[in-house]
Structures are given as C-alpha cells and as structure tokens.
Amino acid sequence: MREPSGKSSRWLEILAPYDFEVVYRPGKSHAHCDGLSRCPNPRDCHCDQVIMDEPLKCGPFSKCRRSEWMM
Template sequence: LTWLRTFKEPEGHVARWLQQQGEFDFEVIYRPGRKHQNADALSRGSCKQCCPTTCTTIDNIALSNQRWQRSPIWPAWIPAQLEREQQKDPDIARMCRWVATKTLPGRCPTGSSRTLQSLLLQKDQFMVKDGILL
C-alpha cells in the first residue's frame, strides 16, 4: 500500500486502486517481518505432530439429477426502462453519449463528480448497445 502512494501520476489499474482506497479512512504503518509472526503463522499449514488430522476418503459421491430453477435476485429490467433510468443519471448519460459518439475526453472535465471520474477511469471497458451503457 505504501508503494501505491509513491506514484506522482498513477495510470490504469494503479489509479483505480488508489481511487478505491480513497473511499476509506486508514493509515499505512510499516511493520518489519519479525513483527508479523501472527500473519506468517496463519499462512502455514498445521504441524502434523502437534495437530494430527484425520481425513475421510470418499469413494463414491452420489449426484442428484434434480434440476434447480434459477430465480433472479433482482427483477428483470426491460431494456427501454433501463435506458430511461440511465438517461436520468447525469453522469451515466454523459458517459453514454461519449462512448456512443466515440468522443471520450482525454482528461476528466473540471468540476466533474467522483462518479464521472470513476467512470472515465474505466472508459475502455464500456460500450453502448441499443442506447444502453454496458
């Protein structure tokens, strides 16, 4: 984490990581390796002499042919409704226009919201299909 904060002008995934970290209030404190025995112990397997474990071998696993009906957690969106909702949001509507017309700015316009700044950092991942920003 300390390394991430050393960049003068972060780009790409480093900029995204820094932006995500910016949402949290924390302080990075360096601790030498000898003070990290607790984390080191968690990453190691248990001692077989001190903590014997018994493993049960499973010869056959019975699988059920039962079909499960999948139900969506969120209600299905009608494309026209989704497009309307995206156009109501000023940041998403602006990003949608930029992506659709292929006129993405090189830098975020002055006074842009944090949402629009975040969207612009991910600009290469977007496309517009049937008027919907994907």
C-alpha cells in the first residue's frame, strides 16, 4: 500500500486521536441518503435562489476551503 499524500494524509492526521473502525457498506444500503438529498418535486425546489445572510469572513468560498487545510 502506498503512503497517503495530500488530502488523505491531512485527514489521517486529524482523525488519528480517535478510536474508530471503518466498516464498508455497499451503496445499495445507503438508498435512504439519496432519497433525503432529493427534492420531492423539482418544480418546488428553489436551490438556485439561495441567499447568504452573512458574507464569508475569509473572502470567497474557495479561499475559505483552502485555508482550512493549511496547517
């Protein structure tokens, strides 16, 4: 197995203090999640009309995401 790099190694470092076990579950067993993420009637879904109440403190969203990973 090769050494993790980039995002994988950062996640390993963040999760290292916790005692947990990763258990594989086939995608078919996650059907409920797919249903919860869908709008029942696409005509009623107004996802493109989302208004942010507050501006992001660190600037554009992409900048915030990048700064999260800087250690």
